[in-house]
Amino acid sequence: MTDQSTNSVAFVADGNIPQSPPPARETGAIKWVRANLFSSWMNGILTVAALLIIYKLLSDALPWIWNGVWTTSSLSECREVLQGKTGACFSVLSERWNQLLFGFKYPTDQYWRPTLAFVLLFVAAAPVLFFDLPRKLLAFTALYPFLAFWLIWGGTILAPIVALLGVAAAAYVFQTYGKASFAIGFFGAIAAAFAVWIIGGKLIPDGASDNALLQAVPSRDLGGFMLNMMLGVTCVSLSVPLGIALALGRQSNMPLIKWICVIFIEFVRGVPLITLLFVASVMLSYFFPPDSTVDLFLRVVIMITMFSAAYIAEVIRGGLAALPKGQYEAADSLGLDYAQAMRLIILPQALKISIPGIVNVAVGLFKDTTLVSVISMFDLVGMIRGPILASTEWSGVYWELLGAAAVLFFIVCYGISQYSQWLERRLATDHR
Incomplete structure (x- = not known):
């Protein structure tokens, strides 16, 4: 009886069984390969085909890069060194790097000036791009455009000072009268800026550049990748606020302002950029006073800014349309006027929605700066097509020069794309 009662008692576990490791096919690299590369027979075929293509490209490209020559002074010497072997002639990059970056007319002893302006660009852009930094740094951001202008172009320092005073006068007029009437403040600011610039320009003596601290460099001597960077940074910085103004104007209740914005946006979006560049090169100077000599660089900046602002306006208009009507009603319930509602409630949300579209326009605009080579401006592509290949x-x-240009543009565009993705993650506050 004792044995039977003992055997009939159920077993009760007094501890946990150690966990078994997952199957090898369900963890680590093997799982990733099965889930992403060979999840089905079709994906497996595509993976194998892609690997074969990559192998073919690398088997041809790597020896060409690995056997590259960097120390010769001409293509014929490169071929003599290679002696029939496959290899790149990277010597063109080591010999003409200064022309690729700064053009062929910029003074060689003044390369430190655009280089310093490029380094200071990151310092000036940091408080704008990364808003966790102290707001005091925005003072340098506001001064940077005038400092960079003086560093790159040189000449008398009075010119950027007069430009800075004009912008300061415009800001003061807008702050004073913009609260009562946005239109009065806006047009008054423009009038104040032009008044200071005209009066200040007449007060600058004619020989002021002769005794300047920095050697004056005319715009026609600018070139290389420096020119692409200048056009890209300047036009993107100007087109974003102009695009916001156009988007708001297109949604305005005032018919005159609305139709001016609509006609401008639709006309610019319907015209190729290369056509606008030819207009900037040939016809735009006729719209200025007869005695004025408007620089070609300024005319190109005006046209590219107008072109990109029209596209950015449509992107921002999409962001404004995506906001629910309750956001506008919430601003009205708080007693905010139009300017306060847009600045504090509407635009921050619309711009967050519009980040991918704005970045797409910015990247496309930066790549489109290479089109200035068709109007005899020697940017990076213009230098390759012109002076370098003509020698x-x-x-x-071809491959070495165009490959170097592709790498430079890829670095800049990829950096912009990665920053936009970081900014989207940083501003993703919807589900917090």
Whole structure:
């Protein structure tokens, strides 16, 4: 009886069984490969085909890069060194790097000036791009455009000072009268800026550039990748606020302002950029006073800014349309006027929605700066197509030069894209 009662008692576990490791096919690299590369027979075929293509490209490209020559002074010397082997002639980059970056007319002893302006660009952009930094740094951001202008172009320092005073006068007029009437403040600010610039320009003596601290460099001597960076940074910085104004004007209740914005946006979006560049090169100077000599760089900046502002306006209009009507009603319930509602409630949300579209326009605009080569501005592509390939030493070198240009543009555009993704994650507060 005792044995039977003992055997009939159920077993009760007094501890946990150690966990078994997952199957090898369901963890680590094997799982990733099965889930992403060979999840089905079709994906497996595409993966194998892609690997074969990558192998073919690398098997041809890597020896060409690995056997590259960097120390010769001409294409013929490169071929003599290679002796029939496959290899790149990177010597064109080591010999003409200064022309690729700064153009062929910028003074060689003044390369430190655009280089310093480029380094200071990151310092000036940091408080705008990363808003956790102290707001006091925005003072340098406001001064940077005038400092960079003086560093790159040189000449008398009175010119950027007069420009700064004009902008300061415009800001003061807008702050004073913009609260009573946005239109009066806006047009009054423009009038104040032009008045200061005209009066200040007449007060600058004619020989002021002769005794300047920095050697004056005319715009026609600018070139290389420096020109692409200047056009890209300047036009993007100007087109974003102009695009916001156009988007708001297109949604305005005032018919005159609305139709002016609509006609401007639709006309600019319907015209190719290369056509506008030809207009900037040939016709735009006729719209200025007869005695004024408007620089070609300024005319190109005006046209590219107008072109990109029209596209940014449509992107921001989409962001404004995506907001629910309750946001506008909430602003009205708080007693905010139009300017306060847009600045504090509407635009921050609309701009957050519009980040991908704005970045897409900015990246496209930066790449489109290469079109200025068709109007005889020697940017990076213009330098490659013109002076470098036209020289007898490097006639026939294409892949090395165009590959270097592609790498430079990829670095800048990829950096912009990564920053936009970081900004979207940083502003993703909807579900917090």
